[in-house]
Each structure stands twice: as C-alpha cells, then as structure tokens.
Amino acid sequence: MTPPLVAVAHGSRDPRAAATVAALLDRVRALRPDLAVHASFLDHAPPAPGAVLDGLARGGGAGAVVLPLLLTAAYHSRTDIPGALAPVRRAHPRFALRTAATLGPHPLLTAALERRLAEAGVPAGDPGTAVVLVSAGSSDASANGTVGAIARRWRARGWHGVVAAYASAARPTPGEAVRALLDAGAPRVAVASYFLAPGHFADKVRREALAAGACAVSPVLGAAPEIADLVLHRYDEALALRAVRASAAV
The missing domain is CATH 3.40.50.1400 (Rossmann fold)
Known part of the structure; x- marks a missing residue:
C-alpha cells in the first residue's frame, strides 16, 4: 500500500496561510488521486503533525511520509519536526515514518x-x-x-x-x-x-x-504548479531512499 503523505507547514495566525496550504495540497491530490494527502502545522493552526500521525497509526496504517513544507532546511526541519515525530515513534514503534527533504533548494x-x-x-x-x-x-x-x-x-x-x-x-x-x-x-x-x-x-x-x-x-509561491510537482518529487525521493536502504540491508 502506498504510504500517505503528511505535509508539515510552519503555521500562522493568518487564515490565508492555511487556505494556501490547502490549495497547494488540493493540487497535489489532483496530480495523484491515489495518494492520501494530509495537512498539518507546527504552530498556530490545527492539526499538529503528531495528532495526524497518531490517528493514522491507530487506524491501522503501516507508515507515512512526513514532508516539510519548508523552503530551506533550518531549525524547524532539524529540531521542531523531529521533536514532533519522537512521541509517535515511541507510541507506535512499528509505524514506519519516513521524513522527506525540505522543498528547497531545487x-x-x-x-x-x-x-x-x-x-x-x-x-x-x-x-x-x-x-x-x-x-x-x-x-x-x-x-x-x-x-x-x-x-x-x-x-x-x-x-x-x-x-x-x-x-x-x-x-x-x-x-x-x-x-x-x-x-x-x-x-x-x-x-x-x-x-x-x-x-x-x-x-x-x-x-x-x-x-x-x-x-x-511577486505574490507568494503558494499553489504554483511547480510547487505541487516538487511536493510529489520529494515524496517519491523519500520512498526511493527508503527502498535503497532496505535493499542495502539485505
């Protein structure tokens, strides 16, 4: 079964931000209708990544790909996201979590x-x-x-x-x-x-x-077609890396 994609955005008190993330993920779903895509936010807006992943694990899922909707690798990708995933790993040790790279640079x-x-x-x-x-x-x-x-x-x-x-x-x-x-x-x-x-x-x-x-x-990047393509590229990249590591371990 194809693991779901759990996108993790920074989050904002500004409602335009969550609406923009929703529009981007709708475009991703349109490109790949067979892929379950979930939104989550590190701060200021629900749901939190841990809540989404806990729900998937309790629902019988085997794993997920966590994809940071971040344009550069920095504190949020190196500290906040691993911190959010740690309780899920402890609570559901058999739930396979793969973390994709940040969107940028690309x-x-x-x-x-x-x-x-x-x-x-x-x-x-x-x-x-x-x-x-x-x-x-x-x-x-x-x-x-x-x-x-x-x-x-x-x-x-x-x-x-x-x-x-x-x-x-x-x-x-x-x-x-x-x-x-x-x-x-x-x-x-x-x-x-x-x-x-x-x-x-x-x-x-x-x-x-x-x-x-x-x-x-210029307007923000938002749901530009290239960003939707990049989200799927990072998702596929994470799956391919997992497959390579599994093959190497055999």
Whole structure:
C-alpha cells in the first residue's frame, strides 16, 4: 500500500496561510488521486503533525511520509519536526515514518519564482531588471546562505542582477537591498517573494520594498504548479531512499 503523505507547514495566525496550504495540497491530490494527502502545522493552526500521525497509526496504517513544507532546511526541519515525530515513534514503534527533504533548494522553486514574477509583470530573465530574492530570514546562517546561493545561481539567467535579502534575523533587509541596487544603477528592481504562504512577513516585505522603490513584488509561491510537482518529487525521493536502504540491508 502506498504510504500517505503528511505535509508539515510552519503555521500562522493568518487564515490565508492555511487556505494556501490547502490549495497547494488540493493540487497535489489532483496530480495523484491515489495518494492520501494530509495537512498539518507546527504552530498556530490545527492539526499538529503528531495528532495526524497518531490517528493514522491507530487506524491501522503501516507508515507515512512526513514532508516539510519548508523552503530551506533550518531549525524547524532539524529540531521542531523531529521533536514532533519522537512521541509517535515511541507510541507506535512499528509505524514506519519516513521524513522527506525540505522543498528547497531545487530548480522547480526558481521556475515558480519566475512564474510569480511574470504574474507581477516582470518577464523572466529581463536584463533591465534586478531582482531581490527575499526570504523570511533565519538565525541559522546556513539557511540564509542557501538563499544567497540561490540568488547567485539565478543571476546567470539573464537578469541585471540578483541579490538575497531577509525579512528578519539577517541583513540586508528588502528595503536596503532595493535601494542599493537602484543606487548602483539598476534600471528597475523587482522583489521575488520566497515565501510559501501569505502572512506577516510577506505583507511587511511588500510594503517595505515598494516604499524603497521596487517596481513590483511577486505574490507568494503558494499553489504554483511547480510547487505541487516538487511536493510529489520529494515524496517519491523519500520512498526511493527508503527502498535503497532496505535493499542495502539485505
């Protein structure tokens, strides 16, 4: 039997966030109707991952794939999710749990970012436009470094320039990055929102970037087709890794 997919999102008090996760998972279900897909949230919204997994185990399920709906690997993926899974492992030792990789980094995310910029009126790879790639920011320097690396690779696709910025916990801020690019001679500066769902940070970035002179701010990634494809890619990847490990143990 195909194990269900239990998606774990960050969670937000903003109801738009849960609605966006629901829309994304509906798209995943449409792509693979035979796969049971469940939503869960680390904070601010029910259900919690442990509650979903406990219900599946008590219902006679053999296991599940836990998939972090997170754009970079940082504290939530390294600490919060394992912490949420630990009681399930103790209570149901025969319930097989596989944890997939975070969504990012992956080329499909870049494609989704370009889709959202195009929706905001910014053609992909426009040589007259510099881009500020804005993430939430993290106290984990490696997570911020991952976003910086995405920006550096993305620059090669024809843009006037691409730099990373952070909504919190790191510099530059979106406003600082926009002003720096304009001061350096960029004809136009657009902001690419590296957020899965709307909420406080996405709203803050939009206000700050437009006030600093950005010509456009893209919508959040949300239920973009590329994100749904990436969710299934990470699910399949987790199953394939499990199969390889099982074969190696024989």
